[in-house]
Amino acid sequence: MxxxxxxxxxxxxxxxxxxxLTSPVAAAATLxxxxxxxxxxxxxxxxxxxxxxxxxxxxxxxxxxxxxxxxAAAVLGEAxxxxxxxxxxxxxxxxxxxxxxDLLSRNSTWTMSRDLDLGIDFAGIAYYDGQGFLVQALDGMxxxxxxxxxxxxxxxxxxxxxxxxxxxxxxxxEVSFLPFxxxxxARAAYAAGECDAYTADSSALAAERSLLDVPDDHVxxxxxxxxxxxxxxxxEGDTQWTELVRWTLYGLINAEEMGxxxxxxxxxxGDGASRDQAIALGAPAAMKLGLxxxxxxxxxxxxxxxGEVFDRNLGDDTPLAIRRGVNALWTRGGILYAPPMx
Numbered sequence: 001m002x003x004x005x006x007x008x009x010x011x012x013x014x015x016x017x018x019x020x021l022t023s024p025v026a027a028a029a030t031l032x033x034x035x036x037x038x039x040x041x042x043x044x045x046x047x048x049x050x051x052x053x054x055x056x057x058x059x060x061x062x063x064x065x066x067x068x069x070x071x072a073a074a075v076l077g078e079a080x081x082x083x084x085x086x087x088x089x090x091x092x093x094x095x096x097x098x099x100x101x102d103l104l105s106r107n108s109t110w111t112m113s114r115d116l117d118l119g120i121d122f123a124g125i126a127y128y129d130g131q132g133f134l135v136q137a138l139d140g141m142x143x144x145x146x147x148x149x150x151x152x153x154x155x156x157x158x159x160x161x162x163x164x165x166x167x168x169x170x171x172x173x174e175v176s177f178l179p180f181x182x183x184x185x186a187r188a189a190y191a192a193g194e195c196d197a198y199t200a201d202s203s204a205l206a207a208e209r210s211l212l213d214v215p216d217d218h219v220x221x222x223x224x225x226x227x228x229x230x231x232x233x234x235x236e237g238d239t240q241w242t243e244l245v246r247w248t249l250y251g252l253i254n255a256e257e258m259g260x261x262x263x264x265x266x267x268x269x270g271d272g273a274s275r276d277q278a279i280a281l282g283a284p285a286a287m288k289l290g291l292x293x294x295x296x297x298x299x300x301x302x303x304x305x306x307g308e309v310f311d312r313n314l315g316d317d318t319p320l321a322i323r324r325g326v327n328a329l330w331t332r333g334g335i336l337y338a339p340p341m342x
Contacts, residue, residue, distance in 0.1 A: 024200060030102050030241035039081050042068035043101035046086040049207040050320040051107055062082045063313040064105040067232060070303045074248045074295045079302035088182055090157035093118050104233040109159055118237045123246040126231045128326045130224035131163050132202040134209060137219045144223040150175045153186045153195040163226040164199050201228050210319040231328050247285045250338035251296045257303035258330055262304040265297045281341050
């Protein structure tokens with residue numbers, strides 16, 4: 001389906017712009033496009049280990065990639081029906097609003113200005129993060145308050161510079177910033193000693209640290225200076241698609257809370273009762289959005305619940321070794337929970 005189909009154009013001519021925003025045709029556009037194409041086009045980062053990265057053969061993996069796969073499984077019944085589009089921080093939202101991608105699953109912070117000004121919707125929070133600082137262990141620093149006069153590398157097109165500037169100004173500390181267009185440039189400058197610290201979301205710093213020659217020579221300082229709620233992003237006015245993306249995310253979280261694993265819902269080797277429970281859990285979305293009755297069971301079987309996705313890509317047995325922390329379930333000391341599904 002084209003970005004401006006004949007029906008879509010007719011709606012614009014007859015009802016005008018205001019009518020278009022609320023028309024069923026506009027609301028269902030992306031879901032229809034994905035079904036007709038039989039592929040999901042998903043925007044991801046250009047290469048961030050643990051979140052979205054690809055190997056030499058072009059196979060993508062990571063926390064954000066697995067969410068793309070979950071949405072594809074929900075709509076198309078197969079998690080691998082995804083085309084990945086790597087996007088820089090400056091290009092990501094424009095690519096979404098232009099219709100170049102169906103979904104943005106790339107470490108993107110939900111802010112009021114973005115939500116209200118950019119023509120986008122955040123479907124939910126997939127990862128609670130905060131901005132931190134990466135420094136060389138040999139420098140012996142234990143606090144960002146020791147970065148007096150420091151040169152700090154960062155990536156443009158993000159909330160990072162404003163957060164850091166406010167933090168150091170409020171503590172009467174003078175620093176200078178070295179902005180770069182992408183993470184690889186910022187990391188290379190930091191590794192070459194062109195700056196004394198590298199600031200970004202703490203999860204991104206864990207990924208960047210894993211790419212340095214000797215990761216143990218670098219430490220992430222204890223301060224977290226901002227709130228960075230990261231989550232999938234859709235186009236504004238595409239209500240049905242946003243609902244599908246939102247409840248796919250919430251389905252992964254609720255499934256972990258209920259103990260519904262990839263293995264337990266397997267149609268051949270699972271326990272049967274878990275699969276029936278997953279089908280019941282996803283029933284409201286199946287009826288409202290026209291999904292297969294087993295859509296959530298399929299998502300879980302192919303991708304796993306939230307905890308399985310986290311552990312596979314970010315957990316203790318990965319190079320990033322990120323602890324669940326605040327991203328643990330609310331029943332296990334974290335703040336992660338999803339609205340009930342029925």
